Amino acid sequence: MAKVNLTNLVKEYRDGKRTVFRAVKGIDLEIRDREFMVLVGPSGCGKSTSLRMIAGLEDITAGSISIAERVVNDVLPKNRDIAMVFQNYALYPHMSVYDNMAFGLKLMKYSKAEIDERVRYAAGILGLESLLERKPKQLSGGQRQRVAVGRAIVRKPKVFLFDEPLSNLDAKMRVQMRTEISKLHTRLNTTMIYVTHDQVEAMTMGDRICVMKDGHIMQVAEPLELYNRPANMFVGGFIGSPPMNFFRGAVHQHAGALFFTERNDSENAFTVGLDARFREQVGQGIGGEFVLGLRPEDLRLAGVDEESAIRARVEVSEPMGAETYLHLDTGGHAFVARVGCSQRFQSGEIVGLVPDMGKAHLFDPMTEANLA
Numbered sequence: 001m002a003k004v005n006l007t008n009l010v011k012e013y014r015d016g017k018r019t020v021f022r023a024v025k026g027i028d029l030e031i032r033d034r035e036f037m038v039l040v041g042p043s044g045c046g047k048s049t050s051l052r053m054i055a056g057l058e059d060i061t062a063g064s065i066s067i068a069e070r071v072v073n074d075v076l077p078k079n080r081d082i083a084m085v086f087q088n089y090a091l092y093p094h095m096s097v098y099d100n101m102a103f104g105l106k107l108m109k110y111s112k113a114e115i116d117e118r119v120r121y122a123a124g125i126l127g128l129e130s131l132l133e134r135k136p137k138q139l140s141g142g143q144r145q146r147v148a149v150g151r152a153i154v155r156k157p158k159v160f161l162f163d164e165p166l167s168n169l170d171a172k173m174r175v176q177m178r179t180e181i182s183k184l185h186t187r188l189n190t191t192m193i194y195v196t197h198d199q200v201e202a203m204t205m206g207d208r209i210c211v212m213k214d215g216h217i218m219q220v221a222e223p224l225e226l227y228n229r230p231a232n233m234f235v236g237g238f239i240g241s242p243p244m245n246f247f248r249g250a251v252h253q254h255a256g257a258l259f260f261t262e263r264n265d266s267e268n269a270f271t272v273g274l275d276a277r278f279r280e281q282v283g284q285g286i287g288g289e290f291v292l293g294l295r296p297e298d299l300r301l302a303g304v305d306e307e308s309a310i311r312a313r314v315e316v317s318e319p320m321g322a323e324t325y326l327h328l329d330t331g332g333h334a335f336v337a338r339v340g341c342s343q344r345f346q347s348g349e350i351v352g353l354v355p356d357m358g359k360a361h362l363f364d365p366m367t368e369a370n371l372a
């Protein structure tokens, strides 16, 4: 069992006795045995710091970390049964691929035969057999990254830690390595904790995703749960590309039915009906301010005069091949729609878009919480 538990974990970076920065503000997280957990969030949210604390590369200020039911707060990194893969690979330039992978095991005084078996096993998994005699500078970025992963595999750790391991690769190689690391997880069937700022990596690789912001956890959930039921506006806006659109406005009642009217001084302020699902969410707040969340793909092109169509001006049209991203403006709010690629659009053109209200979200404008 290699469960990892973070309990009320805090990290303050200090300068002497003076607190400089509270980077992790008391997080609780359980990473299950054999789970692929992704920590994701914008730059500075504390994800790398959290990973480095798990690795033992940073002291913890308060709280506790356990790995496989053992509290490791004061255990040296080398005794934590973890292996970490870094963004910059950290390979020894003067050593061959073989020796780079063998080095840690030599330090740990493994026998030559054991080292050889482990290095060849890792090389086999990663397709590095024919490159074992090369030096890092004779390898491509993707191959170097594989060696860095190989160096972790040979240690047979209970937990793998990855800190943005793909960010130095070009876009194509990143996609390829993403799949390889996912396959590796299936094959090794080991707990993996993976830090990235890239929400696509998070969505495609994670069994579960932990979204962080400003040293706090915003939500922990499976990828589709996160996408379909974001806990708050931050998660709604962070997961998904282009991000979820947000419209401020008021919820009101007319002839027994609920409506949302965008707050917008122009003539294009739109009104859409809210189905029964929203009645409980709005509660006593009828007449008050809310934020409507609509994903770009939940907006369908329609005639400008179609009932409940949002009228908007096309600012920019981005043909992506399979679809087109339309950057629009209602006169008060900029937003984006993902539409089919068959139609061409002119800047300044007025279009109608009907939202799929079955997929809409309503947020509290103060707390930013999803009211679902």
Ligand code: ATP
Pocket: 013, 014, 020, 021, 022, 023, 041, 042, 043, 044, 045, 046, 047, 048, 049, 050, 197
């Ligand atoms: P990135 O994706 O940019 O690496 P991150 O989410 O991984 O971001 P961390 O590296 O964990 O963020 O850093 C969290 C915060 O702590 C940042 O604001 C950073 O500036 C600060 N920080 C990190 N290391 C130190 C340090 N040694 N001293 C002071 N502040 C630090």
